[in-house]
Amino acid sequence: MATTTDTLWTSRLSAIMPANFMSNRTTEFEAKAGILENMINRIGRTIIAGQPNAYNPFSNWTRSVMDYGDTIQRYTLPYIKGRKTDYSPTAPNPFGMEKPSTEVQYWTINDDTQYKQTIQDDQLKKAFISESNFGSFTGEIMNNMYNSVGIDMFIKWKKYLSQPVAPADTAQTDITLDPTDPDAYGLALWKEIKTIVRDKLRYPSDKYNTMQFLTASAGVDVVITTEAKNMMDNALSGVYNVDKIVPGGLNFIEIDSFATVDKETNTRDVLILTKGMADYTPRSPIATAIYNPENYYTNYWYKEEGIFSVDLAKNAYEIYRAPKA
Secondary structure: OOOHHHHHHHHHHOOOOOOOOOOOOOOOOOOOOOOOOOOOOOOOOOOOOOOOOOOOOOHHHEOOOOOOOOEEEEEEOOOOOOOOOOOOOOOOOOOOOOOOOOEEEEEEOOEEEEEEEEEOHHHHHHHOOOHHHHHHHHHHHHHHHHHHHHHHHHHHHHHHOOOOOOOOOOOEEEEEEOOOOHHHHHHHHHHHHHHHHHHHHOOOEOOOOOOOOOEOOOOEEEEEEHHHHHHHHHHHOOOOOHHHHOOOOEEEEEEOOOOOOOOOOOEEEEEEEEOOOEEEEEOOOEEEEEEEOOOOEEEEEEEEEEEEEEOOOOOEEEEEEEEOO
8 A cells, every 4th residue: 555655655756766865875886987087086074983882782791991900808797686785794794796798709800801992003094085084994993993892791690690690499480381372571571570579689688699698788779581571561551650660670671692500400580689789890902012123013902801600698589481392
């Protein structure tokens, strides 16, 4: 059926537009003679398009730079037990000690990635008509090295989070998905997330972290696959003022998929982490270049190094998708 656009196109433009209007893209350049026979190359503008900065929802987990040392040390202090006040002690000892009980964790550098590009300065200059055009080309190559870090950080986080971060016996739920009724799965998923965030992690408990610390989660990051989030949103689409029933302190982080979790046969759809539980501590990035005067090219390097860490003294919870039997 013809649309308004089709009608206007036919009546106003189709007869006068160049024949290549819908097919002006090629992957091979064909030189055509210009006004003068020696004016062959008619390229008027060259555009170098790198890749956009990749989607990395974990960028907020990056902490301040740490350039000295290669290890992060974290002491976790438990809640202090109160004691009954003795107003008339038989053997008062104001100098008695009550040392803090602590648990310590260490994380060492586990990320060291280098990116390299070669720019043949002397030869490449022959392909451009001005210094600014050549500069935009080399600048885009360098920018593409930086943007490549973003996509790799996204992949690295998804893989790093595939390690056990919650006690499987007390902090894991499997929900069965019936392919014919995705709304039922979405609704069950929402109810489970609400229960976990509002009734389990919010209140002091030692069941939901692997170090068995008595702790509570005031805020959480809910890392969820987009497919699962869509099923959940569709199931709730008819609920009036659905934002009113969202638990406080909840932040959704969408990803395409998790990496396979060791010893798990079902697919992980949700990982709930206490806010601040996961960190990336970078060193200052290093960018260097060296010119080869014999062959007239420049090599550029860019290095990212740092520490991925997950604090196992804080609460976490996992939800897996189980296939219908």
